[in-house]
Amino acid sequence: MATQSIHIVGASLAGIRAAEALRRCEFDGRIVLIGDEPHRPYDRPPLSKQVLAGDWDADRIELTKPEKFDALDLDLQLGVRATGFDLATRTLSTSDGDDTIDAMVVATGARCRNLPGIEDMAGLHVLRTLDHAHALRADLDAGPSRVAVVGAGFIGAEVAATCRGRGLDVTMIDPMPTPLGRVLGEEIGSLMADVHVEHGVDLRTGVGVDRLEANDGHVARVVLSDGAVVEADVVVVGIGVIPNTEWLEGSGLTIDNGVVCDATMLAAPGVTAAGDVARWPNVRFDEVMRIEHWDNAIEQGVHAAERLLVDDANALPFEPVPWFWSDQYDRKLQMAGRIGSSDDIHLATGSFEERRFAQLHGRNGRLVGVLGLNRPRHVMQYKTMIQNGTSFEDAVAAEI
Amino acid sequence: MKIVVDFDLCESNAVCMQIAPDVFEVRDDDFLYLLNENPDESDRERMEECVQRCPKQAISIED
Ligand SMILES: Cc1cc2nc3c(=O)[nH]c(=O)nc-3n(C[C@H](O)[C@H](O)[C@H](O)COP(=O)(O)OP(=O)(O)OC[C@H]3O[C@@H](n4cnc5c(N)ncnc54)[C@H](O)[C@@H]3O)c2cc1C
Ligand code: SF4
Numbered sequence: 001m002a003t004q005s006i007h008i009v010g011a012s013l014a015g016i017r018a019a020e021a022l023r024r025c026e027f028d029g030r031i032v033l034i035g036d037e038p039h040r041p042y043d044r045p046p047l048s049k050q051v052l053a054g055d056w057d058a059d060r061i062e063l064t065k066p067e068k069f070d071a072l073d074l075d076l077q078l079g080v081r082a083t084g085f086d087l088a089t090r091t092l093s094t095s096d097g098d099d100t101i102d103a104m105v106v107a108t109g110a111r112c113r114n115l116p117g118i119e120d121m122a123g124l125h126v127l128r129t130l131d132h133a134h135a136l137r138a139d140l141d142a143g144p145s146r147v148a149v150v151g152a153g154f155i156g157a158e159v160a161a162t163c164r165g166r167g168l169d170v171t172m173i174d175p176m177p178t179p180l181g182r183v184l185g186e187e188i189g190s191l192m193a194d195v196h197v198e199h200g201v202d203l204r205t206g207v208g209v210d211r212l213e214a215n216d217g218h219v220a221r222v223v224l225s226d227g228a229v230v231e232a233d234v235v236v237v238g239i240g241v242i243p244n245t246e247w248l249e250g251s252g253l254t255i256d257n258g259v260v261c262d263a264t265m266l267a268a269p270g271v272t273a274a275g276d277v278a279r280w281p282n283v284r285f286d287e288v289m290r291i292e293h294w295d296n297a298i299e300q301g302v303h304a305a306e307r308l309l310v311d312d313a314n315a316l317p318f319e320p321v322p323w324f325w326s327d328q329y330d331r332k333l334q335m336a337g338r339i340g341s342s343d344d345i346h347l348a349t350g351s352f353e354e355r356r357f358a359q360l361h362g363r364n365g366r367l368v369g370v371l372g373l374n375r376p377r378h379v380m381q382y383k384t385m386i387q388n389g390t391s392f393e394d395a396v397a398a399e400i
Numbered sequence: 401m402k403i404v405v406d407f408d409l410c411e412s413n414a415v416c417m418q419i420a421p422d423v424f425e426v427r428d429d430d431f432l433y434l435l436n437e438n439p440d441e442s443d444r445e446r447m448e449e450c451v452q453r454c455p456k457q458a459i460s461i462e463d
Contacts, residue, residue, distance in 0.1 A: 017452070024445070045455070060457075294455060325413075325455060332411060376413030377426050384418065 003103045003270070003308060004029045007092055009082045010107035010244075011035025013043070013294065014275030016063050017301035018105045023072055025309055029102075033074045034094060036081040039130055040069065045294055047133040048158040049327055053165055054137060058130060082108070087252030087268050103308045106248070106259050106273040107301060110241035110292065115150065118212055123219035125236045127155055139234050140166060147171075148222045148232035150209055152179035154326045156238030157192070161328040164199050171202040171230045173222065178205060184333075184371060185341065188359075191352055191373075192328070199329050204228070241292060243277045258290040263317040265304045272304035284319035285338050285368070293324035321386045323379070331355065334376055336383035337369035346396045349378055358382065362392030401444060402462040403437055409458035416450040416459060424450065 006022060008015045011033050019031050035041070041063040050056035064072075077096065084093035085104075092101050112126035123144075125136045140147070140163065147163045149156045152174035160172045176182060178189030179196065196203050208225040212235060222230040243258045253267050254260040258279035261267045265280055273280075275297035279290040291300075303318045323336035343361040350357030350373075358378040361369035367390045370382035381400045390398075403423065414426040420443075425433045439447055444461075451459045 043457070046457075295453070298453065334413070376411050377430055380414045380418065 003027070005032065005102045006030070006105065006305075006308060007032045007034065007099070007101045007103070008105045008107060008305075009034050009092070010109055010275070010277070011037065011041050011076075011078065012107065012109055012275070013041065013063060013297040014107035014109070014277075014301035014304070015105065016041040017298045018107060018274060018305035019072055019074055020064070021302040021305040022309070025306060027309060031072070031074050032077060032099075034077045034080050034082055036079065036095075037129060037131075038079045040064075040076075040078070042130055044128070047130065048127055048155055049162060051130075051133045052127075052137055052140070052159065052162045054141070061130075082247045085248055085251040085253070087271070090270075101270075103270040104272075105301070105304050105308070106253075106267065106271065106277060107275050107297075107304075108244035108247070108277050109297075110243045110276040112237070113240045113242055115209060115212075115237050115239065118209075121212065121214045121219050122217055123234050124212065125234065127159060127236060127238065128241070136234070136236065140168065144168065144232070144234040146230070146232040147234045147236065148173065148230050149236050149238065150174075150222070151238040151240070152176070152196075152203070152205070153238055153240065154180070154324075156236070157196070157328050158326060159236050159238060160196060160201050161199065164201060164329070169202070170200070171204060171222075171232060172196060173204045173207060173209060173224065173230070175208040175225075176205060179203075183339075184335075185339075187352070188371065188373075191355065192331075192333075195329060195331055195355070202230075204230075241276065243279075243290065245277060263319075264315040265300065265307050265318050266312075266315070270308065272307050274300035274304035278304070280318060282319055282322075283317050284321070287338065289322070291322045293322055295324070296320065296322055321383050323383055325376070330374075332372075332374050332376055334372045334379040335369065336379055337361065337367075337386045339369035339371060343368065344392060346392075348382070348396070348400075349375060360392070360395055362395070365391055365393070367392050367395040401439055401441055401447065403434060403439060403447060404460050404462055405432060405434055406458045406460070407432070409456045410454075411456055411458075413455070415453050415455065419450050419453060420446055423447070 043061040081095040146169040149160045149172040181189030210223045259273040261280040265272045325334045339361045346360045348358045356374040358372040358375040372379035416424040
């Protein structure tokens with residue numbers, strides 16, 4: 001029997017793009033969109049950039065314009081939390097009660113990891129949601145003496161850059177030797193470290209956080225593992241995310257660092273997953289992945305929705321070339337494909353000195369990744385080559 | 401349908417060009433050129449995809 005209704009759990013990027021894809025495919029059944037945040041789907045990347053800077057307000061980041069949103073004719077359940085699911089009986093439990101589902105897209109994303117063993121206190125922030133961004137922005141508006149950023153990953157680095165842009169003093173702390181070194185390699189990691197230092201960030205790498213100390217319940221200082229003390233009245237923790245799968249424990253779906261899907265994004269008959277919460281084998285790279293990038297949430301949301309409307313024989317594998325960007329100061333970092341420490345490497349354009357380059361990564365004779373700084377066009381063009389299965393040799397020889 | 405690009409937001413990454421090379425072109429000078437400001441109404445779905453996939457929210461459609 002054809003699918004009558006589809007529940008989408010998680011009302012953010014992957015969820016709304018899934019809903020739109022269903023309507024584009026002329027699915028005219030009931031679509032229930034459930035999200036525990038009170039807001040209509042909004043865009044997260046600006047939260048650490050324009051929204052935190054104070055340049056954009058919430059109305060600038062809605063993901064779908066109101067008239068288009070209304071035309072989707074969704075059964076919209078905001079402020080509702082999915083609390084459980086049972087695959088055998090196809091029962092979805094929410095804070096509003098139980099419902100039997102026909103088909104479902106899981107798009108519950110991820111949430112921030114907290115510093116282990118640290119209790120909550122005023123002035124201590126993470127950044128994932130619009131409410132987080134507003135709370136942090138309010139504290140920044142109050143003119144703190146110093147902001148301590150714990151974790152020099154993408155979110156931490158962007159928060160540090162935005163705070164410097166607001167003229168605030170910033171200390172950024174990371175246990176690794178260079179910011180993002182694990183992702184970008186030590187050489188580019190140390191280049192990014194220089195960029196932060198030149199922009200006036202007090203960068204402390206190779207050192208962890210021992211504890212936070214408060215005055216009257218408000219954070220006052222960060223004590224580092226080497227005993228150093230950073231006086232700061234705002235602390236932002238950006239040490240990675242955890243997929244939101246707790247509500248699916250014991251559901252009959254396989255959970256292992258995300259909702260485990262097959263190559264077509266199917267987690268169980270009539271159940272797919274998409275976005276930061278989904279893990280699947282990307283056959284293009286012969287690798288099981290869970291991707292925490294904006295563009296992936298869109299593409300995967302669309303794929304997971306369409307998957308529910310085709311039978312198994314006609315299902316296509318989801319095999320994208322993942323890519324992301326991160327904007328820090330006037331530097332635009334972009335990466336497409338997969339990069340690893342034992343890849344063949346070629347600097348295709350620019351140089352590290354100019355801080356403007358595109359670096360190609362090859363493996364087994366094939367172009368598998370590209371990493372660019374202030375070379376957005378080049379990254380996209382090489383991304384197309386990765387998609388087309390271009391050999392490393394041809395990519396190196398290409399004039400673009 | 402009228403396509404409008406906010407060139408202050410555009411970073412010339414050519415995502416739009418991959419979807420609609422007949423409308424958007426990022427040239428070797430790293431600037432985006434709008435080849436057709438008024439695509440045909442029948443092209444709306446593809447133009448909306450460009451709007452959604454632009455990571456900088458630089459493209460809008462004015463009806
Ligand atoms: C500050 C910030 C900056 C970023 N910048 C970039 C960038 O520059 N480039 C880039 O490529 N990516 C960036 N990202 C990552 C990108 O935003 C994410 O990959 C994307 O949001 C993932 O979308 P999603 O729909 O899978 O999950 P999410 O956006 O996490 O949405 C999941 C939704 O489900 C809800 N939910 C969770 N559990 C339940 C439940 N049990 N019941 C109901 N609802 C639930 C959540 O509250 C949330 O609303 C950034 C992210 C953040 C936070
Ligand atoms: S996708 Fe957006 S940012 Fe990229 S070139 Fe097109 S308009 Fe510019």
